[in-house]
Amino acid sequence: MDLLGYGAFFLTTALxxxxxxxxxxxQWGLTGLFNVGLAGFVAIGAYxxxxxxxxxxxxxLGGFGLPILVGWAGAMVVGGIAAALTGMATLRLKSDxxxxxxxxxxxxxxxxxxxxxKLTGGPFGIGFIPRPFGSLAETPLLFNLSxxxxxxxxxxxxxxxxxxxxxxxxxxxxxxxxxxxxxAISLGKSARFYRVQAFAVGxxxxxxxxxLQAHFTGFIAPDNYLPILTFQVWVMLIVGGSxxxxxxxxxxxxVWAIWAGSGTLTSILFPPEQQARAAALQIAAxxxxxxxxxxIRPNGLFGDRPRRSWLGKRAKVATAKSISxx
Amino acid sequence: xxxxxxxxGLLTGSMIGLGAIGVTLTYSILRFSNFAHGDxxxxxxxxxxxxxxxxxxxxxxxxxxxxxSFGWPLIVALVIGMAFTALLALLLDKVxxxxxxxxxxxxxxxxxxxxxxxxxxxLLEFTFTSRPTYFSxxxxxxxPVGFGIRITPDQIALLLLTAVLVLGVHLxxxxxxxxxxxxxxxxxxxxxxxxxxxxxxxxxxxxxxGGALACVAGVMIGILVQIRPFxxxxxxxxxxxxxxxxGIGSIPGAVxxxxxxxxxxxxxxxxxxxxxxxxVSFILLxxxxxxxxxxxxxxxxx
Amino acid sequence: MSEIVLDVRDLEAxxxxxxxxxxxxxxxxxxGEIVVVLGPNGAGKSSFIKAIAGLVPITxxxxxxxxxxxxxxxxxxxxxxxxxxVPQTENIFxxxxxxxxxxxxxxxxxxxxxxxxxEEMYAAFPDLVRQRRTAAGNLSGxxxxxxxxxxxxxxxxxxxxxxxxxxxxxxxFVSMVFEMLANIRKSGVTILLVEQNAKAALAIGDRAxxxxxxxxxxxxxxxxxxxxxxxxxLYLGQRPSQAGKGGTA
Numbered sequence: 001m002d003l004l005g006y007g008a009f010f011l012t013t014a015l016x017x018x019x020x021x022x023x024x025x026x027q028w029g030l031t032g033l034f035n036v037g038l039a040g041f042v043a044i045g046a047y048x049x050x051x052x053x054x055x056x057x058x059x060x061l062g063g064f065g066l067p068i069l070v071g072w073a074g075a076m077v078v079g080g081i082a083a084a085l086t087g088m089a090t091l092r093l094k095s096d097x098x099x100x101x102x103x104x105x106x107x108x109x110x111x112x113x114x115x116x117x118k119l120t121g122g123p124f125g126i127g128f129i130p131r132p133f134g135s136l137a138e139t140p141l142l143f144n145l146s147x148x149x150x151x152x153x154x155x156x157x158x159x160x161x162x163x164x165x166x167x168x169x170x171x172x173x174x175x176x177x178x179x180x181x182x183x184a185i186s187l188g189k190s191a192r193f194y195r196v197q198a199f200a201v202g203x204x205x206x207x208x209x210x211x212l213q214a215h216f217t218g219f220i221a222p223d224n225y226l227p228i229l230t231f232q233v234w235v236m237l238i239v240g241g242s243x244x245x246x247x248x249x250x251x252x253x254x255v256w257a258i259w260a261g262s263g264t265l266t267s268i269l270f271p272p273e274q275q276a277r278a279a280a281l282q283i284a285a286x287x288x289x290x291x292x293x294x295x296i297r298p299n300g301l302f303g304d305r306p307r308r309s310w311l312g313k314r315a316k317v318a319t320a321k322s323i324s325x326x
Numbered sequence: 327x328x329x330x331x332x333x334x335g336l337l338t339g340s341m342i343g344l345g346a347i348g349v350t351l352t353y354s355i356l357r358f359s360n361f362a363h364g365d366x367x368x369x370x371x372x373x374x375x376x377x378x379x380x381x382x383x384x385x386x387x388x389x390x391x392x393x394x395s396f397g398w399p400l401i402v403a404l405v406i407g408m409a410f411t412a413l414l415a416l417l418l419d420k421v422x423x424x425x426x427x428x429x430x431x432x433x434x435x436x437x438x439x440x441x442x443x444x445x446x447x448x449l450l451e452f453t454f455t456s457r458p459t460y461f462s463x464x465x466x467x468x469x470p471v472g473f474g475i476r477i478t479p480d481q482i483a484l485l486l487l488t489a490v491l492v493l494g495v496h497l498x499x500x501x502x503x504x505x506x507x508x509x510x511x512x513x514x515x516x517x518x519x520x521x522x523x524x525x526x527x528x529x530x531x532x533x534x535x536g537g538a539l540a541c542v543a544g545v546m547i548g549i550l551v552q553i554r555p556f557x558x559x560x561x562x563x564x565x566x567x568x569x570x571x572x573g574i575g576s577i578p579g580a581v582x583x584x585x586x587x588x589x590x591x592x593x594x595x596x597x598x599x600x601x602x603x604x605x606v607s608f609i610l611l612x613x614x615x616x617x618x619x620x621x622x623x624x625x626x627x628x
Numbered sequence: 629m630s631e632i633v634l635d636v637r638d639l640e641a642x643x644x645x646x647x648x649x650x651x652x653x654x655x656x657x658x659x660g661e662i663v664v665v666l667g668p669n670g671a672g673k674s675s676f677i678k679a680i681a682g683l684v685p686i687t688x689x690x691x692x693x694x695x696x697x698x699x700x701x702x703x704x705x706x707x708x709x710x711x712x713x714v715p716q717t718e719n720i721f722x723x724x725x726x727x728x729x730x731x732x733x734x735x736x737x738x739x740x741x742x743x744x745x746x747e748e749m750y751a752a753f754p755d756l757v758r759q760r761r762t763a764a765g766n767l768s769g770x771x772x773x774x775x776x777x778x779x780x781x782x783x784x785x786x787x788x789x790x791x792x793x794x795x796x797x798x799x800x801f802v803s804m805v806f807e808m809l810a811n812i813r814k815s816g817v818t819i820l821l822v823e824q825n826a827k828a829a830l831a832i833g834d835r836a837x838x839x840x841x842x843x844x845x846x847x848x849x850x851x852x853x854x855x856x857x858x859x860x861x862l863y864l865g866q867r868p869s870q871a872g873k874g875g876t877a
Contacts, residue, residue: 034433036361036440089615095433096359097615100566103361104608109564115601227559231444233435280451287445291422294438298429504731506724513721520715521733521779522707528809625723 009145010260011253015151016213018252020032023156023205029164029242031198032088034099037106038206038233043113043225044082045207046214051119060118060126068130072211087171087199091192101258106230109157109228113222117192125221129214136212147216154212155249158205162245167202174198198322228283232259235290241300251300259286329473329590337481337550340488340586344543344559346568346580347495348536350508354512354575356427358435360417364558365446366411369382370541371548371557374400374407375416378461396549397464404545408538415537416530418442424529433594443559450555458552461545486547491542492581495535499577504531514576563604564591567611573624576622582622586610633659633694634711634787636681640688641679648687649675651842653819657787662809662819664829664850667839668732668863674716674824676839677791678781680807681818683705692784708736710786716795719776722765726756726775733779747779753808763872777808781817790821793859794828806832830854838862867876 020042029031035041049071054063068075086105090098113120120126132150136143163306173194214220232255239249262285266278293300345367352360381399382388388397421461422442427437468476468565513530519525540558545559566588572579591606614621634657649672657663666875667673678684682703691699696721699708706713721729730749734742750757753774756851759767764775773793780788794866803823810832813819823829830836833850838859846858855857 015583030524032433034436079537089612093615093619096353096436097570098576099361099433099436100570101358101611104563104611108605110609111602111604117356132391228444231440238437277452279454280448280456282448283453284445287441287443287448291438291443291445294434294441295422295425298434312422503732503735506728509724509728510721510732513723514718516683517715517718517721519703520683520713522704522735522783523732524704550818578724 004140006146008141008148010256011214012144012145012148012151013213013260014253014256015148015155016209017217017233017236017256018249019155019158019209020206020233021052021240021248021252021313021319022155022162022184023202023209024110024112024237025242025245025248026162026165027199027202028204028237029244029248030178031174031195032089032095032097033195033199033202034101035199035202035236036099036230036233037102037109039225039227039229040102040109041079041203041206042108042210042213042229043084043106043109043222045079045210046125046220046224047113047120047210048078048207049075049200049211050129050220051149053130054126054128055183055258057096059123063126068215073206076204080204082176083170084196084200084205085210086203087196091195109318110225112212123222125219125223127219127282129218129220131215131218134218154208158208159245159249170194170197170272175248206284219311231283231287232256232288237287238289238290238293238300244300255286331474331596332508332589333475333477333481334595335589335592336485337546337588338591340485341543341546341584341586342561342564342568342580343408343584344491344546344589345393345565346465347492347564347577348516348540349574350569350574350576350580351508351532351536355508356423356435356529357568358423358427358439359433360536361436361439361535362443362446363439364562365450366415366537366540367545367561368412368450368555368557369446369536369558370407370411371544372454373463373551374403374541374545375381375459375548376388377406379405390464393466393482394483395464395466395478398550400461400545404542407545408541409542412534412537414568415533417500419533443526447555447559454463456555458554460552461548466544480549484549485578487542488546491539492577495539496577498535499567502621504528508532532595533586560604563611564588564607567607567614570619571610571614571621575625576621576623579621579623580619594610631642631659632656633801634820635692635861636680636689637692638689639676639679639686639691641675641684641686643684644848645687645821649684650679652689653691653839653842653844655847657818657835660813660816661834662813662821662832662850664826664833664836665822665839666819666826666829666836666853666859671839672842673839674791676842677713677789677820678715678820681711681789684714699758707733707783712780712785712788714776714780714788714790714793715772716791716793720764720767720772723763726764726767729775729779730782733782736783739840745782745834749782752781753778754755768801769797770804773797773801773805774808777812783814785817787818787820790819792822792824794825802828827854838850 020038024035024038027035046063051062052064052066052074053068053071055065069304082105087098088100090101114123131137133143133146155293177191177195227251236252237248239255240247240249266282267275270278332382348366349360349363352358352363378399381403388399390397407465422438423435426438437622458546466480468478470476499508507518507523507530510521510523512523515525544558564587568583569580570583571586572581587607587610590610593602594606595603636653638652639650639655640648640652641650653676654663655663664856665673665676675684681685682701686699689699689840690697693709693711696709698706698711701709702769718860721732724732727746732740734745739746749762753772756775756778759771764772777793795807797805806828809819809821830850831854834855836848836850837844838846840862845862848856
């Protein structure tokens with residue numbers, strides 16, 4: 001019974017990661033937009049929803065005690081707007097500028113979370129975030145299962161919506177732009193607008209995932225949104241194979257299993273005073289794993305990105321032809 | 327407002343600027359933003375620290391060179407640390423970046439540098455733990471130099487060192503065949519090969535310069551602030567902002583960008599508070615991207 | 629018969645394995661000659677000459693320079709081997725000064741020889757002297773072409789290889805460029821060039837080849853080829869003429 005509860009708990013976390021990875025897959029896998037600050041967008045969602053839904057707190061702004069669904073919607077709106085602004089600032093430039101800017105977004109969000117006590121509660125974070133099935137908390141199994149059900153439904157909806165989007169004309173335009181960055185920049189405003197849209201929708205999905213996580217644990221703090229989160233999600237996407245939504249979900253579950261498993265293993269194998277060092281080693285190992293995957297299997301397990309090398313030009317022409325509306 | 331922020335800003339700016347030279351060279355010659363550059367800094371610093379300890383263990387305690395806080399062991403160790411960091415950069419290029427470069431997708435290389443950055447930093451944390459450490463625990467007396475500004479001998483020495491290094495790199499880039507080859511490669515890689523430039527050797531020089539300067543910047547942070555595994559990662563955003571502010575590919579631009587960001591940070595620390603320091607780079611970065619994305623000395627890409 | 633400087637046999641080359649653009653082309657260039665490679669659009673002329681210079685992967689055949697096999701030599705070693713290439717476009721470093729453009733190409737020269745060699749180039753191309761400190765990107769089209777050629781000549785190449793030196797130039801500059809090439813030959817340099825502008829190229833050339841679909845289909849004395857019916861036929865019924873203007877001889 002305990003195992004079932006843990007299984008549900010594990011899957012819930014993994015599916016929330018999947019949601020972030022799906023958002024990243026829309027940005028990177030489908031559109032080729034590089035986001036190394038996704039932890040920032042997840043944090044924006046978590047804090048927004050927490051502010052909107054927590055009961056009034058004299059020590060900080062809000063909370064407004066609104067329904068949870070309003071919190072989630074608010075998270076998506078704010079996350080989407082933040083991503084759209086980031087995109088508008090950088091998408092007329094080369095992709096590296098977007099990478100650097102998103103990196104900066106994560107740094108600044110972390111800074112705000114830590115220091116703007118009136119807004120975010122500072123280093124202690126925000127507690128008493130309403131949980132959808134809080135009343136079931138006495139029976140952990142039921143509680144975990146109902147959380148899993150909610151997260152599964154949300155992830156499934158996001159998955160189906162993204163599958164539909166990537167097959168729609170909109171998705172095909174994004175893929176075409178992904179294949180040729182120069183063209184995407186030179187095509188001007190209309191192309192840029194497509195890419196900003198994709199980046200904003202991706203940001204909104206990440207923010208929603210952040211909100212789900214916040215309501216699932218009931219407590220958030222700046223520590224939850226360190227660069228390591230960004231890194232984990234990237235590994236999930238690369239392992240699963242960028243470009244494939246199914247790959248994003250499976251990659252997330254797989255990597256989270258490895259992560260949680262190796263975490264459990266180190267906590268068993270190492271004495272308490274060595275735990276921090278063991279955790280560092282765990283991160284280093286995953287970093288090496290990411291590099292090795294990029295080297296030997298850049299398409300991941302389910303990826304669809306064509307390999308480009310000498311074949312670059314020809315491959316581009318071929319894809320451009322195959323997706324041009326007939 | 328005290329003018330002390332000028333000294334603080336110039337010092338921070340020197341560290342950022344020396345790091346940004348490597349970032350801007352990597353970007354203009356190898357065409358990717360290297361997220362592992364900050365970790366070169368940290369590795370160089372820890373390597374230097376290790377050599378200092380080794381020297382201390384073999385020859386015993388060495389008196390500092392008055393009035394500085396450090397003696398010849400640190401200087402020797404710095405040179406060894408620079409060589410080590412350069413080798414580390416070359417090694418990482420050989421096993422990772424160069425292979426991905428040959429596959430032709432620049433952004434994958436950025437991704438890999440992000441992964442490498444995580445691995446490098448975590449290895450430092452594993453080996454040395456995340457507890458801060460120092461080159462010297464001696465406290466230096468800051469000398470008043472007028473206008474309410476105080477400065478320590480270490481700070482003067484490091485500012486001079488920065489000036490010498492920047493001038494050296496600038497002369498190398500503009501007055502030597504190696505430097506001209508680097509410029510040529512950054513402007514037109516195909517033509518560079520046609521005129522007989524060996525791309526592989528220019529790439530090696532780029533990593534050596536970038537790595538060595540990153541080590542110096544890291545050691546400066548180590549002397550003036552503290553040594554931590556995250557020291558380089560925290561410098562990443564200021565370094566990128568400085569490189570973009572100065573104009574990608576421009577050495578004087580990177581240094582000037584670093585100084586501007588350093589001064590702005592120091593000013594912000596005085597006016598708003600130290601906790602918001604890291605936001606300064608981001609605000610300046612966004613301002614540049616909106617107003618003049620090619621930076622101060624940049625040239626529009628063709 | 630004078631000695632052969634460049635000997636290309638059955639060259640096959642292309643960007644993708646299995647899809648050759650150059651399909652078994654052979655030419656020879658003798659010392660002191662100007663050899664012209666003509667051909668209709670899309671004949672693979674540019675790929676052919678780039679393959680010789682090491683810029684397009686070679687999948688078959690051989691390239692010998694002065695009796696030495698350079699087929700597999702990487703592009704950056706070509707100047708040392710004695711082959712200097714002038715690409716059709718982007719053939720100067722736009723942000724560098726004229727002088728630095730020349731100097732950056734001097735990598736294989738003795739250090740003390742360089743200043744004198746640069747002055748020799750200025751003497752040969754007086755237009756460049758006044759612009760020596762100017763960024764090369766600010767030069768006129770003709771001056772850019774001069775700089776590109778001077779940059780190639782500065783290393784005493786055994787053969788100078790040019791890809792469409794007249795492309796994109798105004799008529800005034802076109803005649804200037806061909807005059808320049810004729811003068812360079814007089815000074816003893818061997819030249820191989822690919823040209824669209826058949827009339828002007830044949831006027832200064834000694835021999836010419838016609839390349840069609842990646843293969844050399846015809847050759848002859850340059851001055852005779854202009855009226856050669858085979859050439860006209862190979863150009864799909866058109867007389868070789870000034871680029872793109874159709875048959876008006």
